[in-house]
Amino acid sequence: MTTFMADVQSRAGGDYHTTYFPQPSFISSRHFYVHYDGFNYAELDFSHEDFHEIFVLGEISRFYFNTGDNLQELVSDLTSFLGKLPELPDWIMGGAILGVQGGTQVMLDRYNYAKSFGIPVASLWIQDWSGKVEMPFGKRVNWDWKWNPSWYPGLDSAVRNLTFDGVKVMAYINPYLREGGHLYTEATSKGYLVKNSTGGVYLQRSVTLVFASVDLTNPSAFSWFKNVIKTNMIDFGFGGWMADFGEYLPVDAKLFDGRTGLEAHNEWPVLWARLNREAVEESGKLGDVIFFMRAGFSGVSNFTTLMWNGDQNVDFSLADGVRSTIYGSLSMAMSGVGLSHFDIGGYTTVSQLGLVRSAELLLRSAEMAVFTPIFRTHEGNQPEANVQWYSNTMIAAFARLARQFALLKDYRKSVVAQVSRVGIPAMRPVCLEYEGIPATATQYLFGPDLLVTPVYTENVKNILVSLPLTKGYTWIHIWSGTAYQGGQTVNVAAPLGEPAVFYRSDSAYSSSFEKLRAESSEVNSIIG
Numbered sequence: 001m002t003t004f005m006a007d008v009q010s011r012a013g014g015d016y017h018t019t020y021f022p023q024p025s026f027i028s029s030r031h032f033y034v035h036y037d038g039f040n041y042a043e044l045d046f047s048h049e050d051f052h053e054i055f056v057l058g059e060i061s062r063f064y065f066n067t068g069d070n071l072q073e074l075v076s077d078l079t080s081f082l083g084k085l086p087e088l089p090d091w092i093m094g095g096a097i098l099g100v101q102g103g104t105q106v107m108l109d110r111y112n113y114a115k116s117f118g119i120p121v122a123s124l125w126i127q128d129w130s131g132k133v134e135m136p137f138g139k140r141v142n143w144d145w146k147w148n149p150s151w152y153p154g155l156d157s158a159v160r161n162l163t164f165d166g167v168k169v170m171a172y173i174n175p176y177l178r179e180g181g182h183l184y185t186e187a188t189s190k191g192y193l194v195k196n197s198t199g200g201v202y203l204q205r206s207v208t209l210v211f212a213s214v215d216l217t218n219p220s221a222f223s224w225f226k227n228v229i230k231t232n233m234i235d236f237g238f239g240g241w242m243a244d245f246g247e248y249l250p251v252d253a254k255l256f257d258g259r260t261g262l263e264a265h266n267e268w269p270v271l272w273a274r275l276n277r278e279a280v281e282e283s284g285k286l287g288d289v290i291f292f293m294r295a296g297f298s299g300v301s302n303f304t305t306l307m308w309n310g311d312q313n314v315d316f317s318l319a320d321g322v323r324s325t326i327y328g329s330l331s332m333a334m335s336g337v338g339l340s341h342f343d344i345g346g347y348t349t350v351s352q353l354g355l356v357r358s359a360e361l362l363l364r365s366a367e368m369a370v371f372t373p374i375f376r377t378h379e380g381n382q383p384e385a386n387v388q389w390y391s392n393t394m395i396a397a398f399a400r401l402a403r404q405f406a407l408l409k410d411y412r413k414s415v416v417a418q419v420s421r422v423g424i425p426a427m428r429p430v431c432l433e434y435e436g437i438p439a440t441a442t443q444y445l446f447g448p449d450l451l452v453t454p455v456y457t458e459n460v461k462n463i464l465v466s467l468p469l470t471k472g473y474t475w476i477h478i479w480s481g482t483a484y485q486g487g488q489t490v491n492v493a494a495p496l497g498e499p500a501v502f503y504r505s506d507s508a509y510s511s512s513f514e515k516l517r518a519e520s521s522e523v524n525s526i527i528g
Contacts, residue, residue: 015319019328020247020310021296022266023335024054025078029435033074035064035081039267039297058263072424072432079336079423083302087420088339088373089288091168091239094409095122096402097376098389099343101139102128104152111167113390117399120406123239124162125376127172129155135208139381143211144181145173146232159237168239173229175246175272179203179210183228187214192221194261195254202253213249216271217264218256229279239289243304246272246295269295273303280305292374296337306374307332307340314346314357314380316457322346322365323456326442329372333425333432339416340427341374344389349382357386359394360458360496366401367499368454370516371446373416373426375405397497404519411509415447434468449507451475453500463494465502473506478513479520 024036026044036042036054038061045053064081068074096119100110107124114121131142131151142148147155159169177184177193187193188201194213196202201212215221233241246269253261276291283289292306300307309328313320325342332340345362349355357380366389369375380386389398418424428445430437443453443466453465467475469487476483477492478501484490492500498520503513 019331020294021269021300021307021332021335021337023296023298025082025298025335026052027071027074027078027334029071031070031074032065032067033078035078035298037062037064037298039270040263041266071435075334075336075425075428075432076423079301079338079419079425082298082336084420084423085301085337085339086286086305088306088416089290090413091166091288092122092290092374093412093416094406095120095375096405097123097125097170097374099125099127099376099378101126101132101379101383104155104158107152108158110390111162113395114399117395119399119402121167123168123170125170125172125242126152127242129171133178133209139383140207140209141172142181143174143176143178143209144183145177145228146182147236156236163237163239169237171233171238171241172244173233173241174244175214175216175225175275176204176211176248177214179212184212187212187221187224190220190224192218192224194249197252197254199254202250204248204250213253215256216268216275217259221256222271222275226275226279226282229276230283234279234283234285234289241291242308243272243276243291243293246293266297268297269293270297270299270303273300277303277305292341301337305339307337308374308376309340309342311348312343312346313348313355314361314386315355316361316364320348321456322361322368322454323442325365325368326444326454326456329427330429330441330444333428336423338419338423338425339373341369341372341376343376343378344369345377345380345386347378347380349380349385351382351385356382359387359391362387362389362394363397363401363496364455364499366398367497368452370401370405370408371450371452371499371501373412375402400497400519404516407512407515407519411447411449411512414509418447430466430468437468438466440466449504449509450478450513451502455494455499460494462491463500465490465492465500467502470504473504475502476505476510476513477502478516481514481517 024042027033041057043055066077100107128141130145131148133140133142162169194202194215203210203212214225249261249265249268251262255264280286280289290305292308293304294308294310309325315321329340344366345357377389415426419426430440430443430445433445446452466489467484467486474483479498494500
């Protein structure tokens with residue numbers, strides 16, 4: 001239904017194979033890769049058995065080809081060619097990023113509640129720091145990028161106190177300005193907004209929110225908006241932010257540099273990433289402040305510090321539900337983007353149509369996030385309709401999962417270091433380590449030592465796992481301690497809180513993995 005609604009409004013409904021991040025690259029099992037180094041519209045056609053076909057609209061740029069001895073070498077080379085992400089800061093890898101909103105006191109109450117249940121908190125992420133707008137679809141952030149003291153009184157002091165307590169406060173921004181807002185008025189007066197065919201400001205609509213885009217091809221506008229981030233966010237004390245969107249440039253827009261929106265569309269998220277990266281670097285905060293994006297194209301990985309998978313539905317659907325986070329992460333991994341994560345519990349909620357988050361969905365999503373680089377929650381666009389981590393029946397189970405995430409910090413740091421140093425993705429398809437095995441699109445390796453088979457459907461008690469054939473070591477089921485020989489498919493129990501996870505018996509981090517067993521507990525009772 002959400003896809004249907006998006007199609008009706010903007011002809012932009014999604015599917016499991018559509019993306020915020022198109023990139024004209026492919027890697028072959030015959031050990032070569034091809035990358036097209038242009039921003040113009042392109043299509044890659046793999047429907048023919050004896051050849052591949054690439055269509056490019058307009059003047060053709062360069063193609064790059066490379067070969068390697070194995071898939072892992074090819075991914076490493078492609079990642080290095082496109083640009084490796086920097087290492088994540090230490091603070092983000094050992095605790096939960098809790099998505100909260102509703103004002104300063106609500107933020108602090110949620111934080112204290114989390115601490116009372118032993119949740120290790122790395123950050124509080126307040127996307128509504130600039131205020132809120134009430135809409136039929138739910139609450140929306142006020143796209144006027146400055147602190148709203150009426151909505152968040154005393155936030156400056158709270159940020160300082162939380163930072164002293166070892167907890168970062170994160171925020172939200174996108175490259176659009178709400179019509180009538182202070183920044184919109186300033187940008188309009190300076191001619192900094194994208195124009196329409198008649199030379200006026202190009203106004204767009206997201207449900208009932210009317211907005212305009214900052215023209216990132218205008219050097220003065222670029223510098224102005226970068227300073228908005230430096231002054232209103234970094235200097236304010238935020239430890240990071242979601243750098244949302246970047247894919248909404250209208251194809252018929254007129255830009256400062258003379259191009260149309262169609263000609264600049266694919267480069268737009270790259271410009272958006274560069275603007276955020278320059279703001280961080282010029283403030284001397286690279287390695288401490290992070291931002292994460294959903295939109296991309298070739299070159300985004302050279303600027304962004306982290307990706308996330310975008311707005312999943314709060315359900316188990318193939319196209320846009322929790323299962324799609326697996327496909328998205330592994331697709332990015334094979335495309336040279338080694339660090340990605342997702343909204344725990346999903347985002348898109350339509351309570352009017354019955355699309356709301358269940359306790360089971362939240363826990364299945366969170367238990368998978370334990371075995372990823374980042375553990376971040378989102379309340380969704382209709383928080384009151386969704387089960388939340390702070391719901392009375394959820395908090396104890398969620399706290400156990402957050403503690404499991406923290407217990408993997410040392411291993412996680414070693415995995416993340418591989419991304420920035422040699423270009424090997426954190427979440428990787430099994431074939432990157434074990435070539436020649438049957439395709440396993442819903443399994444992945446988190447680093448070299450953990451094999452993860454998430455539960456992505458409802459009411460699951462057991463799950464089948466394909467264990468890669470190994471030499472010199474076995475696979476240890478992390479929850480039971482049972483050892484299995486590789487090269488077989490096994491059926492293991494997968495109660496809530498215990499996805500099918502195995503580790504290599506020869507892992508240097510075996511003791512860390514064994515500690516997770518103490519935090520494990522079946523939690524089926526909380527959903528009846």
